[in-house]
Amino acid sequence: MKPMLMDLTFNNIMRMMTGKRYYGEETNDEEEAKRVRKLVADVGANTSSGNAVDYVPILRLFSSYEKRVKKLGEDTDKFLQGLIDDKRGQQQETGTTMIDHLLVLQKSDTEYYTDQIIKGIILIMVIAGTNTSAVTLEWALSNLLNHPDVLSKARAEIDNRVGLDRLIQESDLSELPYLKNIVLETLRLHPATPLLVPHMASEDCKVGSYDMPRGTTLLVNAWAIHRDPNTWDDPDSFKPERFEKEGEAQKLMAFGLGRRACPGSGLAQRIVGLALGSLIQCFEWERVGNEEVDMKEGVGNTVPKAIPLQAVCKARPFLHKILS
Numbered sequence: 001m002k003p004m005l006m007d008l009t010f011n012n013i014m015r016m017m018t019g020k021r022y023y024g025e026e027t028n029d030e031e032e033a034k035r036v037r038k039l040v041a042d043v044g045a046n047t048s049s050g051n052a053v054d055y056v057p058i059l060r061l062f063s064s065y066e067k068r069v070k071k072l073g074e075d076t077d078k079f080l081q082g083l084i085d086d087k088r089g090q091q092q093e094t095g096t097t098m099i100d101h102l103l104v105l106q107k108s109d110t111e112y113y114t115d116q117i118i119k120g121i122i123l124i125m126v127i128a129g130t131n132t133s134a135v136t137l138e139w140a141l142s143n144l145l146n147h148p149d150v151l152s153k154a155r156a157e158i159d160n161r162v163g164l165d166r167l168i169q170e171s172d173l174s175e176l177p178y179l180k181n182i183v184l185e186t187l188r189l190h191p192a193t194p195l196l197v198p199h200m201a202s203e204d205c206k207v208g209s210y211d212m213p214r215g216t217t218l219l220v221n222a223w224a225i226h227r228d229p230n231t232w233d234d235p236d237s238f239k240p241e242r243f244e245k246e247g248e249a250q251k252l253m254a255f256g257l258g259r260r261a262c263p264g265s266g267l268a269q270r271i272v273g274l275a276l277g278s279l280i281q282c283f284e285w286e287r288v289g290n291e292e293v294d295m296k297e298g299v300g301n302t303v304p305k306a307i308p309l310q311a312v313c314k315a316r317p318f319l320h321k322i323l324s
């Protein structure tokens, strides 16, 4: 499932930014899509591993990491500049992509909305928004396969509120509280970035009973906070119903808190909710064998499953009718 979910979230973000798809059958330009897919795979392979030279400087003599990453940076910059230049050749005022809007802003505020800033915005949306949403979907589906009762309840909610005459759409999400609670429970047990991102104290301060001198790096262990038995009942169990209690969702830290919290949290919850809702509405899902889906965590910036999810699915009969 993981590669398909990654393709989905990457297409989603890139369609918002550029209007183009790079994965699947409806790609606009297959040659360009192939180049972009290779670039994305190379960036993925080189970002989560880190640079051993940072810890053991002598390794510089043997390592090609820095050279490789520099070349990758140049290729990425060329690709992003190409996206902006393509759009600049078109009529932005009628365009609906994010790059169109940013180029309109560039005309009125040239100093702030430079190409560099626009490239940075595209890049951070791809880096921060694709893998995080894809792993959350993979954990959500894994939990549903291990809890068929929850899956049936979610399907019943969608069938009742959306029906079988059309596909679920974004505007339905506010009417599907159980589906929302499944997403929240997944974010509680499997926060995609379990240590958030490192923060630094800009002034001397106290966190709980600890003194934090200015300049201290602070890591927040959201994973542990989300499983703290003093805060949650039966914290290790997957129980979306817990979020029916008022105020429970406010205890989550999967998107951080405060000024530097994730600005994509609303978008992420819509992407994950709609994708998961569509998978539940359109397909019958089963585990590959009788055994439960393995829920061990692997290693990575955004916590992957140790064993990638494989599942069996069959289109529900109504789908043929509405797609024909």
Ligand code: HEM
Residues within 6 Å of the ligand: 013, 124, 125, 126, 128, 129, 130, 132, 133, 136, 191, 192, 193, 196, 197, 198, 253, 254, 255, 256, 257, 259, 260, 261, 262, 263, 264, 265, 267, 268, 269, 272
């Ligand atoms: C399930 C999906 C996602 C999760 C779990 C997630 C989680 C996080 C977390 C924990 C942080 C750091 C917050 C902190 O340290 O206090 C963060 C930062 C950020 N996220 Fe997300 N995120 C997700 C999706 C997205 C999406 C879809 C976008 C945009 C397209 C996005 C854009 C960003 C950006 C730009 C930052 C940096 C904000 C800053 O430093 O001020 N994220 N995210």
